[in-house]
Amino acid sequence: MLVVKIAVPYAEALLELANANSSLKETTNDINIVSQFLANSSDLKKFLGNPLITRDAKKGVLKDVLGEQIGEKTLTFLMLLVDRGRIAYLDGIAYKFLELSYKEESIEIAKVTSSVQLSAQQQKTIAEKLKKITGAKQIKLALKVDPQLIGGFTIEIGSKLIDTSIRGQLKQISTLLGAV
Structure with a gap:
């Protein structure tokens, strides 16, 4: 909950800035790049979250890692x-x-967590099915791999959760058996 309270004002401010500068598309692309870096590098996430590392060191790493890939305003x-x-x-x-x-832009984000990397065809199929379910014009998939799911996948879209994972099914079974 704390993350949401902190994240929303900053996200809204960045959105307002991007709209004011007519650079929403560029800023969105930049933030997608940043998001991908964070998703693919747990070391970067840990580094940025470490309070013992100086601000100058964090700035230097951000400039080195992302400086050439994102716009000046996003880097600022x-x-x-x-x-x-x-x-x-x-x-x-x-x-x-x-x-x-x-x-x-009438686009919905769906967080898809799977036990293995999804192929392009699987991603496309999931996106198409979610379009039908939600009625959204477009679906963006935020992909994550979690081997602990054992098999299957989970989808979070808005406040809805679709859990087709084996781990989820095992939890349901254990709940049912525990209730008997």
Whole structure:
């Protein structure tokens, strides 16, 4: 809950800034890149969240890792987060920003967690089915791999959760057996 309270104002401010500068599309692309980096590098996430590492060191790493791939305004925003001590919440801020940005464009975000990497065809099929279910014009998939699911996948879209994972099914069975 704390992450949401912190993430929303920063995400809204970035969205407002992007709209004011007519750079929503570029900023959204930048934040997608940042989000992908965070999803693929747990070391970067740990580094940014470590309070013992100086702000200058965090800024240097962000400039080195993302500086050439994202726009100047987005990089400045990241530096602001470092200065304000909020860079540890970057993942939540990025997600909330993308959610708000996509909402403006009638795009829904679906968090898909699977036990293995999904193929392009599987991603397309899931997106098409979710379009039908939600009635959204477009679906963006936020993909994550979690081997602990054993098999299957989970989908979070808005406040809905679709759990087809083996882990979820085992939990249901254990709940039923525990209730007997």
